[in-house]
Amino acid sequence: MIIVYSENISNRLTYTLDVIFKNILKVDYSIVNYETFNNCTDQIKINYSNRTLINCISIKPHSILFEESLKKQHITVDWIDTIPYYFKTSDAADFNYDIFASTFYIASRYEEYFTTELDNHNRFKAEDSVAFKNNFLEIPVANIWAQELKKEIIKKYPNSDFTILKYNFINSIDIDVAYAYKGKGFVRFTGGFLKALVQLNFSEVKNRWNYIYKNEDLYNTYAKIIKLQTQFNTKNLYFLNLGDYAKLDKNISYKKKALTKLIKQLISAPNTTIGIHPSYASNIDYQKIKLEKDRLEKIINKKVTKSRQHYLMLKHPDTYQQLINNNIEYDYTMGYANKVGFRAGICNTYPFFNILKNKEEGLQITPFQIMDGTLNHYENLTPEQASEKVKDIINVIKNVNGTFVSLWHNSSLSEINEWKDWTKVYEMLVKNAAKN
Known part of the structure; x- marks a missing residue:
């Protein structure tokens, strides 16, 4: 058991400790008062206060975890070896930077609550993030900070017992348009x-x-996907757009037998889950989320609890709040359309914190790191270059025993036009990602 002493207890602090200890390191902790902390001799002790205490790990706190409102934060990033740090609070503690505050800032997407210049789909731009500006977007910093804390704990408490962490892979497929012609x-x-x-x-x-x-049919690539799923025993997660036809929602009608038959075919495969892909139009008319979710539930005769936004339309905290209102429990939208990497600095599932309400909400976020369109359309990589990029990201995630989530589309395996020779990228991805 890890015990943490803080002079103040806040929702932000509790949330952050949950993310670090429960979600990343998979270990129990407890926040205690000074008397309990001071008298305890048989526990791992972390002093998160400005007091100078002995026989413990010391982290001096930044104010952000004890504030209740939004306030622009001045971020100065320093590098120690290959690890970026910010929120420097001390030169004398075990950690000179407040890794708790830093984790909260990046995981909660604090910076996205401020008005910035949005992209053409009104999305927060990767280029405006602290991670991109300081060249650590492709580093899962929250996982690495947690690892550094774990190393310090083991150093001071050699008999400490941690759960053995395991790398995980989720292969997610967005079905924006099920078929090129059929239906x-x-x-x-x-x-x-x-x-x-x-x-x-x-x-x-x-x-x-x-x-x-x-x-x-060019987009009927499901046999390829299922074959690889079976061969490498992967967990496949499909997101279906069942929105009404519109300029940016072009799937065939949910009423078409071709689509319902496909959905039932997919869900019958082992290790397969079906989620909703809320339409582009649902970002304007939130009532469409329930409508589309109800359509999918009726087809699969099962409750739908997972989602990913079409076009990765994510606005904090509005999008997540609307998903919560519609009983979505897990969302997979966290990532950038135009950049590979770690939007939230983390490669584990973790809870959503609504900064405007100043509390943790009942929604779990699973970030993705790689999308086919990012590699091809935005970064203009060749299939060979894309394969190397994918391998690099997989290795980074394996090094921290995190969860690698890829985002592909059935249409990207069509082998026509700009997708010529990209099936081999997908095959390589599944093969490498499936290796533990």
Whole structure:
């Protein structure tokens, strides 16, 4: 048992200790008063106060964990060897930087509560984050700080007993558009065919002709996905967009037999979970979240508790609050569309903290680190370069025994146009990520 002494106890402090000890290190802790702390001789002791105490690990506190309102924080990042630190509070403690406050700042996404210049989808930009500006976006700093604390504990308390942590892999697939042609109806299909003819897009004409005569649908890549899932015994998590047709929500109708049959096929595979992919339109009309979730629950005849936002539309704290209102318990949106890495500095599932309410909420966040579109469209990597990037991120996560979450799309395995030769990237990813 780890005991922590603090002169003050706050929701932010309790939340942060939960993230570090319960979610990352998987160890029990307790916050105690001075008398209990001072008299205890058989526990791991962490002094999180400005008092000078002996026979314990000392971390001098920053004020952020004891504040109750939002306040712009001045962040100065220093590097010690290969590890970035901020919120320096002492030159004499075991940790010169407040790793508790630092963890809270990055995991709660404190900086995203302030108005910044948003991207064209009104999303917080990776380029505006402290992590990107200081070149540690591809480092799971919260996990590493926790590891450094663990090392210090073992150094001072050689008989301390920690849970053996295990690396985990979740292979997630977003199904924005289930099929390129199947289930779209005569008018929609024919309109696309004529458009391709007018534009002299003979490649698309050929693809549609092959669908008519050979029943070959470009986005029907599920056999590939399921084959690899079975071969490497991976946990596959599919997110379905069941929103009404719109400019940025182009899936076939939830009423189509082709879609319901596909969903039932996917969920029948071992180690498979189905989640909702709230539509782009649901970010404007929040009532659509319930509507779309109800549609999916009716199809699978099961409660839906997992989600990921279409287009990764995430606004703090509004998005998470709306998911909570609709009984979503786990969300997988935490990550950037245009950058690979660790948006929240952490590669473990952890709870959501609503800073405006100043309390932890009943929603678990599982960040992802790699998305196909990020590698291809935003970073313009070749399949070979993308494979190396994927390997690097997997190794980083394995080194901290975290959870690697990849984000792929069925359409990205189509092997046409910009996705030519990208199936081998996905195959490499699954093969390497599945190795413990």
